[in-house]
Amino acid sequence: MVEVERAEGVYIYGPDNKRYFDLISGVSVSSLGHGFKPVIDAAKQQLDTYTHLMVYGEFIQSPQVHLAEYLTGLLPDRLNSVYFVNSGSEAIEGAIKLAKRYSGRTKMFSFNNAYHGSSHGALSLCGNEDFKNSFRPLLPEVYHLELNNFNQLSDIDVNTACVVLETIQAEAGVQIPSKEYLKAMRKKCDETGALLILDEIQTGFGRTGKIFAFLHYDIVPDIVCFAKALGGGLPIGAFAAPKRIMDSFKTNPVLGHITTFGGHPVSPAASLAAIKHINESGIVEQVKAKENLFRKYLNHPKIIEIRGEGLLLAVEVGGFDNVMSIVKKGVDTGFITDWFIFHDSAFRIAPPLNITDSDIKEVCGLIIEALNQI
Numbered sequence: 001m002v003e004v005e006r007a008e009g010v011y012i013y014g015p016d017n018k019r020y021f022d023l024i025s026g027v028s029v030s031s032l033g034h035g036f037k038p039v040i041d042a043a044k045q046q047l048d049t050y051t052h053l054m055v056y057g058e059f060i061q062s063p064q065v066h067l068a069e070y071l072t073g074l075l076p077d078r079l080n081s082v083y084f085v086n087s088g089s090e091a092i093e094g095a096i097k098l099a100k101r102y103s104g105r106t107k108m109f110s111f112n113n114a115y116h117g118s119s120h121g122a123l124s125l126c127g128n129e130d131f132k133n134s135f136r137p138l139l140p141e142v143y144h145l146e147l148n149n150f151n152q153l154s155d156i157d158v159n160t161a162c163v164v165l166e167t168i169q170a171e172a173g174v175q176i177p178s179k180e181y182l183k184a185m186r187k188k189c190d191e192t193g194a195l196l197i198l199d200e201i202q203t204g205f206g207r208t209g210k211i212f213a214f215l216h217y218d219i220v221p222d223i224v225c226f227a228k229a230l231g232g233g234l235p236i237g238a239f240a241a242p243k244r245i246m247d248s249f250k251t252n253p254v255l256g257h258i259t260t261f262g263g264h265p266v267s268p269a270a271s272l273a274a275i276k277h278i279n280e281s282g283i284v285e286q287v288k289a290k291e292n293l294f295r296k297y298l299n300h301p302k303i304i305e306i307r308g309e310g311l312l313l314a315v316e317v318g319g320f321d322n323v324m325s326i327v328k329k330g331v332d333t334g335f336i337t338d339w340f341i342f343h344d345s346a347f348r349i350a351p352p353l354n355i356t357d358s359d360i361k362e363v364c365g366l367i368i369e370a371l372n373q374i
Helices: 037-049 062-074 088-103 120-125 129-135 150-155 179-192 243-250 266-280 284-297 320-333 357-372
Strands: 006-008 011-013 019-022 081-085 107-111 142-145 160-166 195-199 223-226 237-241 305-309 312-316 343-349
Touching: 019 357, 037 266, 062 081, 062 237, 062 266, 081 088, 081 243, 088 107, 088 120, 088 160, 088 195, 088 223, 088 237, 088 243, 120 129, 142 150, 150 179, 160 179, 179 195, 237 243, 284 305, 284 357, 320 343, 320 357
Parallel strands: 107 142, 107 160, 160 195, 195 223
Antiparallel strands: 006 011, 011 019, 081 237, 223 237, 305 312, 312 343
16 A cells, blocks of 8 residues: 655655556546646636536536537537536446436346446446445346357347447456447447447547547447546546437436536536647557557566557456565555456556656566566
């Protein structure tokens, strides 16, 4: 356990001023590192202007409007309406409510070893029974598929409200769907009228080398969920959908989905500064090369496989004992990593996107040093 005195850039510092490379980024939250000045300045400016007002439509709040305009400008044209919430779990909750309300259906599909959050509905979608058993009963009519299993696509039928899928399964140990599978999934949802909901909570905003991971697959979801990197370090989530779908929340009942603090003005102000930099600085175009550097420098007999896309990587080391040893040795040698919730034989590499080439070489040397000690 590390006591944090301060954090700056790609580093976390302890009370003794010991420096640690942050290879977690708050689980893909701090994609521009810690204390990124444009984000801090935007938040401070908004704090001096106003903070919480009302979020049910009584007031037009420019931080929300500007962020929604910019975000929909990044998304495919059909995803032209955004609802702001506080977190990824809340984005999932809103998305599945919207799918049920719009479709008039109740059946939902998720995936084995999926992770979508810990609130009641999001937990129902999670694809790990041990993670859920203590909290039953959960939502009914939730069924689970196996990633890349084409034979199970026939289970999706005209009674299905939605299929919820992480574009890349993160907590399953970075499991990647094939392009053919996601295209077949899109086609099946079109045929049955089920809504395809993509969870981009960990993969969004450049993490995989494209601004959104679904752009690797040449498909467009019906609803897409965001959080984590969206806030630049502040709490915010969102889900986006076509306006004709989002308008389902306007009637029966009025205010079909509400949240007190969703779109709190300080968070959208920080968010806009963060995603503008990510999108306009050229940093996303550098992600693939940085992935390749990690793969180049992490050359060790104890590494079985490096799996992932961009700067969302799982390093297989053969078992949980080895993972825990790496986590502990990392603290000793000067880097911070962790494990995956539903995959216990790999450790995580998900640093800030603006990590430099020299940083990568240095931290890989520290990882090799830790591997030599286990």
